[in-house]
Amino acid sequence: MSTTRDMGRTSDAADVRGGGEVQGVSTVPGPGSKLGWAAADSWTMTRRELAHWARRPVQVVVGLVFPVMMLLMFGYLIGGGQGVDGDFKDYLVPGMLAMTMAFGLEATMLAVTQDLGKGVIDRFRSMPMASGAVLVGRSVADMLQSVVGLAVMIAVGYAIGWRWHEGFVPFLGAVGLLLLLRFAMLWIGIHLAMVAGKPEMVQAVQILVWPVGFLSNAIASPESMPSWLGAVVEWNPMSATATAVRGLFGNPGADGDSWAAQNAELLAVAWPVVLIAVFFPLAVKRFRDLSH
Amino acid sequence: MSDHDAAIVVEGLRKRYGAKQALDGLDLTVRAGTVQGILGPNGAGKTTAVRIMSTLLRPEEGRVEVAGIDVMTRAGEVRSRIGLLGQNAAVDEELGGRQNLEMFGRLYHLGARRAGARADELLARFGLEDTGGKPVGQYSGGMRRRLDLAASLIARPEVLFLDEPTTGLDPRGRTEVWNAVRSLVGGGTTVLLTTQYLEEADQLADRIAVIDHGKVIAEGTADQLKSRTGGDRIDVVLRDASQLARAAALLPGAAVTDEDRRMVSATVTDRMAALTRTVGALRAAGIEAEDVAVRRPTLDEVFMHLTKGDAA
Ligand SMILES: Nc1ncnc2c1ncn2[C@@H]1O[C@H](COP(=O)(O)OP(=O)(O)O)[C@@H](O)[C@H]1O
Ligand SMILES: [Mg+2]
Numbered sequence: 133m134s135t136t137r138d139m140g141r142t143s144d145a146a147d148v149r150g151g152g153e154v155q156g157v158s159t160v161p162g163p164g165s166k167l168g169w170a171a172a173d174s175w176t177m178t179r180r181e182l183a184h185w186a187r188r189p190v191q192v193v194v195g196l197v198f199p200v201m202m203l204l205m206f207g208y209l210i211g212g213g214q215g216v217d218g219d220f221k222d223y224l225v226p227g228m229l230a231m232t233m234a235f236g237l238e239a240t241m242l243a244v245t246q247d248l249g250k251g252v253i254d255r256f257r258s259m260p261m262a263s264g265a266v267l268v269g270r271s272v273a274d275m276l277q278s279v280v281g282l283a284v285m286i287a288v289g290y291a292i293g294w295r296w297h298e299g300f301v302p303f304l305g306a307v308g309l310l311l312l313l314r315f316a317m318l319w320i321g322i323h324l325a326m327v328a329g330k331p332e333m334v335q336a337v338q339i340l341v342w343p344v345g346f347l348s349n350a351i352a353s354p355e356s357m358p359s360w361l362g363a364v365v366e367w368n369p370m371s372a373t374a375t376a377v378r379g380l381f382g383n384p385g386a387d388g389d390s391w392a393a394q395n396a397e398l399l400a401v402a403w404p405v406v407l408i409a410v411f412f413p414l415a416v417k418r419f420r421d422l423s424h
Numbered sequence: 425m426s427d428h429d430a431a432i433v434v435e436g437l438r439k440r441y442g443a444k445q446a447l448d449g450l451d452l453t454v455r456a457g458t459v460q461g462i463l464g465p466n467g468a469g470k471t472t473a474v475r476i477m478s479t480l481l482r483p484e485e486g487r488v489e490v491a492g493i494d495v496m497t498r499a500g501e502v503r504s505r506i507g508l509l510g511q512n513a514a515v516d517e518e519l520g521g522r523q524n525l526e527m528f529g530r531l532y533h534l535g536a537r538r539a540g541a542r543a544d545e546l547l548a549r550f551g552l553e554d555t556g557g558k559p560v561g562q563y564s565g566g567m568r569r570r571l572d573l574a575a576s577l578i579a580r581p582e583v584l585f586l587d588e589p590t591t592g593l594d595p596r597g598r599t600e601v602w603n604a605v606r607s608l609v610g611g612g613t614t615v616l617l618t619t620q621y622l623e624e625a626d627q628l629a630d631r632i633a634v635i636d637h638g639k640v641i642a643e644g645t646a647d648q649l650k651s652r653t654g655g656d657r658i659d660v661v662l663r664d665a666s667q668l669a670r671a672a673a674l675l676p677g678a679a680v681t682d683e684d685r686r687m688v689s690a691t692v693t694d695r696m697a698a699l700t701r702t703v704g705a706l707r708a709a710g711i712e713a714e715d716v717a718v719r720r721p722t723l724d725e726v727f728m729h730l731t732k733g734d735a736a
Pocket of ligand 2: 467470471472511587588
């Protein structure tokens with residue numbers, strides 16, 4: 133290379149080079165500001181998702197209406213309740229809330245799978261942004277969607293006759309547990325999207341969540357099931373949340389005899405925390421190593 | 425060249441996909457402030473090389489320094505000094521042009537106000553200020569490419585990677601992108617540009633590295649490379665294919681005949697002299713020509729020549 137290096141510039145190169153770029157934006161964070169930047173980057177990514185939603189209002193509305201339809205279907209069409217004492221709507225609504233939160237897994241997985249296929253992800257990865265920001269931003273956006281979704285479900289539940297009986301603070305506690313479950317499921321969804329990120333896999337998961345969803349006490353009491361099945365159902369994270377939430381709302385179905393039923397509130401916290409502790413770092417690492 | 429004035433240093437880069445050796449010992453040094461062309465056919469390893477240099481991919485072997493920084497161990501620092509225009513559009517297709525640029529500006533930590541101002545500045549510079557909130561998915565190919573280019577310039581990069589910036593564009597889009605690239609070199613930015621077109625490398629690059637099967641097979645200025653292939657070509661298309669042999673004898677050097685196209689071609693050194701001499705000789709011999717043209721060697725010819733040289 134050295135022999136020809138002085139011939140490197142063509143004679144007209146100097147003319148071709150017009151007005152230029154000034155350099156010198158330093159974007160390497162000091163250790164103290166790293167966390168702040170990670171938060172700022174994540175919020176930018178959340179705003180990106182909100183901007184997407186602003187451009188697809190129909191999809192957003194459908195996303196909110198679907199769980200409501202499910203609630204109405206189970207409440208009126210299938211209604212009756214499998215082995216449930218007391219008012220079925222008081223049993224059903226908390227179960228449907230837990231199920232909606234858990235099924236958020238597939239919505240998140242689908243969104244991440246689609247997003248990862250886009251060219252813009254390469255740009256994000258070539259920029260000096262916090263490595264988990266794309267995912268954290270997604271999780272915050274999905275949580276905002278879930279808050280709205282939960283509010284709609286609760287309003288519809290109220291309209292069809294469901295009531296809570298334990299006052300405001302337990303009510304908030306129940307909402308908190310539901311959102312915690314959503315948050316845990318969301319990170320499983322993100323991780324699955326990155327492990328198996330193909331549209332076919334999303335379809336498989338969309339089908340598989342149904343048996344997992346029904347292997348819970350969301351719409352039927354475990355006491356109406358064979359005992360081995362009842363045991364599986366009681367240890368389902370979704371069941372723990374549903375039972376704990378029923379207790380906090382003062383709804384029926386929170387007074388089982390098993391250890392899992394008696395400690396539903398503990399499990400409703402522990403399950404999501406463990407799931408988040410496992411899947412959050414796995415997902416962020418996967419994203420960082422993407423295509424390496 | 426010492427590594428000191430080099431903006432990019434690549435040594436012994438190897439990357440494999442399954443059984444396919446995409447990069448097979450790639451070496452390259454790019455001087456700061458110059459435009460380096462990487463010329464190679466589809467599958468030569470251009471994109472793989474760019475993705476490694478821009479921190480998106482890790483090689484199995486080799487070393488890469490960009491702006492004096494090792495891309496494997498200090499990727500974060502490299503990222504704040506580079507801009508990347510990937511082979512495929514890397515902008516958010518659902519958002520508008522300004523929304524995209526502002527978002528990237530925030531991610532470069534310009535702050536909300538400066539990100540907005542920088543977005544407006546770049547939109548104006550690339551002629552995209554009238555696009556409003558129209559989603560990028562509805563842009564023409566050339567517009568999208570210019571927005572993509574604008575996005576890679578937000579943080580005023582020291583080193584800019586352009587991976588096949590005009591592939592898939594119509595001639596107008598290509599001219600737009602060429603003009604945009606020309607307007608931005610000169611402030612000390614080093615540009616590495618990959619292309620399949622000799623003409624593009626010729627137009628934009630100071631130096632060209634020709635790569636094939638994951639390694640550099642020739643390096644130099646456009647003129648140096650072309651003279652290695654034996655210079656320009658003259659193509660003569662005849663009315664009557666039966667006269668091809670006679671016409672071939674009139675052309676300088678070894679002529680190649682193509683019966684189907686009724687064409688005979690030869691290498692020439694002096695374009696104008698060769699043209700006038702050939703036209704005169706054909707007329708004198710009473711051979712009727714439909715077309716006579718002098719042209720630059722094609723990439724195919726450069727390749728044929730270079731790979732022939734390797735084999736010898
Ligand atoms: N993700 C991948 N998986 C498998 N093979 C790949 C992948 N990316 C590139 N290749 C192969 O590596 C070689 C080099 O590809 P690439 O760098 O894209 O070449 P270019 O950009 O010059 O067209 C090609 O043979 C291509 O098929
Ligand atoms: Mg390529």
